[in-house]
Amino acid sequence: MRLAILGATSQIATDLVLSFAAQSSHDLVLYARRPEVVSQWLTSRGLVGRYAFADFTAFSADEHFDAILNFVGVGNPAQAAAMGASIFDITLKYDEMAMHYVRQHPECRYLFLSSGAAYGASFDVPVDENTKAVIAINNLQPTDWYAVAKLHAECRHRALPQLPIIDIRVFNYFSCTQNISARFLITDMLRAIRENVVLKISSEYIVRDYLHPSDFYKLISALLCSPAANAAVDCYSRAPVDKPNLLTVFEREFGLKYEITQASNSVNATGNKPYYYSLNTRAANFGYQPALTSLEGLVKEMQIFLQGLPRDFFGK
Structure with missing residues (x-):
């Protein structure tokens, strides 16, 4: 298959490119706002000449693609908070770029990287196939912008049922290529382990x-x-x-030092989410069967990172 990767400098996109390189013969074209950075990354990974890359301006309906994968967006809470309402324009711009292509080539699949945040800001229980998206329409807050942008994109996609568009809602993702300056619980823990300091963590x-x-x-x-x-x-x-359980295992396996406090110093860009995960296993209908638990995957990637193996080019 010939695949167009939009937003090729994102962490999850580069991880996927490495997986494709190791396990498939797909022909990839990597599009990014900074193609020179993609070129440097391909060189660092020994993939020069394996995949084409270009600026977004080179993306054309005259090209042939079997599928478009759209990774354009933000994966960092602090970045999402800083972007504010501009997240609407960015999401719409690149979604429309892909949609324009698929409208002209309806046989081309479009995979859009959405987010669990599309369900809204309330995760007092895990979501499932019957959960309704909840948006405080009369009291919208800056923490809602990211969620509403994703929900808006998904609504646009469902309004075109004749087109092969699948939205992929990512809740939490971690790999050893993670930029550890990002303000996630896991990266906060990773920095504390690496720097041998006590992590102050909320009791939530x-x-x-x-x-x-x-x-x-x-x-x-x-x-x-x-x-x-x-x-x-x-x-x-x-x-x-x-x-x-996460704290116990990381203390035992990696020597994490932590102190439970009442206050939290984490960045909350999309609202509080006590149970931020899904029980909706619709992906199984497409043949998806995960191999690892959350804890198994985290331990595996943490071991790679802490062993000092090569880091991702973008995770400086």
């Missing part, structure tokens, strides 16, 4: 479901190989993990 009970890069690749491959459909799927591992 949370449950998360972390997707491993290998399972994300399995999901993408399953969606590309299945009969064309217009749908949305939620990402999930073999089992989620709660914060107490």
Whole structure:
């Protein structure tokens, strides 16, 4: 298959490219706002000449693609908070770029990287196939912009049921290529381990479901190989993990030092989410079966990172 990767400098996109390089013969074209950075990354990974790359301006309806994968967006809470309402324009611009192509080539599949945040800001319980998106329409806050932008894109996609568009809602994702300056719980823990300092962490009970890069690749491959459909799927591992278990394992395996406090110093860009994961296993209908639990995937990637193996080019 010939695939167009939009937003090729994102962490999850580069992880997927590495998986494609190792496990498939797909022909990829990597599009980015900074193609020179993509070129440097390909060189650092020994992939020079393997895949073409270009600026977004080179993306054309005259090219042939079997599928478009849109990774344009933000994966960092602090960045999402800083972008504010501009997230609407950015999401719409590149979504429309892909939609324009698919309208002209309806046989081309379009995979859009959405987010669990599309369900809204309330995750007092995990979501499932019956959960309704909840948006405080009369009291919208800056923490809603990211969620509403994703929900808006998904609504546009469902309004064209004749086109093969699948929205992939990512909840939590971690790999050893993670930029550890990002303000996530896991990166806060990783910095504390690396710097041998005590992590001050809130007493808030949370449950998360972390997707491993290998399972994300399995999901993408399953969606590309299945009969064309217009749908949305939620990402999930073999089992989620709660914060107490995560702290216990990281203390035992990696020497994490932590102190429970009442206040939280984390960046909250999209609202509080005690149970930010999904029980919606619709992806199984496309042949997806995760191999790793959240904890297994986290430990595996943390071991690679802490062993000092080569870091991702973008995770400086």
